[in-house]
Amino acid sequence: MNIKLITVGKLKEKYLTEGIAEYTKRLSRFCKVQVVELIDEKTPENASEAQNNQIMAREGERIQAKIGSRDYVIVLAIEGKQFPSEEFSQKLEAIAVNGYSDITFIIGGSLGLSKAIKQRANLKMSFGLLTLPHQLMRLVLIEQIYRAFMIQQGSPYHK
Incomplete structure (x- = not known):
């Protein structure tokens, strides 16, 4: 199985980079992980809804x-x-049993994701109503992917 994580914006914090690297290493037993970082568009202060939609559309094209x-x-x-x-x-x-060997997770930029990307999605997933920094969300997501594989293995990691 191949897991791709597409994110908008660069990860700068060392502690997050190290955490993601650790879980990527752990996941290598189960799947190949690829992280794709895309450039985020600069959003002007007091941007209009139309400007925000244009920014999301440009980011969506790159995604x-x-x-x-x-x-x-x-x-x-x-x-x-x-999901629990x-x-x-x-x-x-x-997903794997249904014949998909490539699963792509997408974390948008600060404005979110374009309609086109949401429409392309096979699944929209939420980690709740909390607002989290997108960089931190990468670590949370990759840990949950690792946890999912450990649950499948019957590992005590999940306890």
């Missing part, structure tokens, strides 16, 4: 260019479905 035609796409969106860890693990397993 779309990195999605494979046969990828199962999961976008992180506040309006998405929330066990159910998320079952969902990843079901």
Whole structure:
């Protein structure tokens, strides 16, 4: 299985980079992980809704260019479905059983994701109503992917 994490914006904090590297290493037993960082658009102060939509559209085009035609796409969106860890693990397993070998997770920029990217998604997923920094969300997501594989293995990691 191949897991791709497409994110908008660069990760600068060393502690987050180290955490993501650790979970990527742990995941290498189960899958290949690729992290794709895309440039985020600069948003002017007091940007209009139209300007925000244009920015999201440009970011969306860059995201779309990195999605494979046969990828199962999961976008992180506040309006998405929330999963307990066990159910998320079952969902990843079901995706693989249904013939998908490439799963792409997408974390948008500070404005969110364009309509086109949300429409391309096979699944919209949410980690709740909390607002988290996008950089921190990367670490949380990759840890949950690792946890999902450990649950599938019956590992005590999840306890």
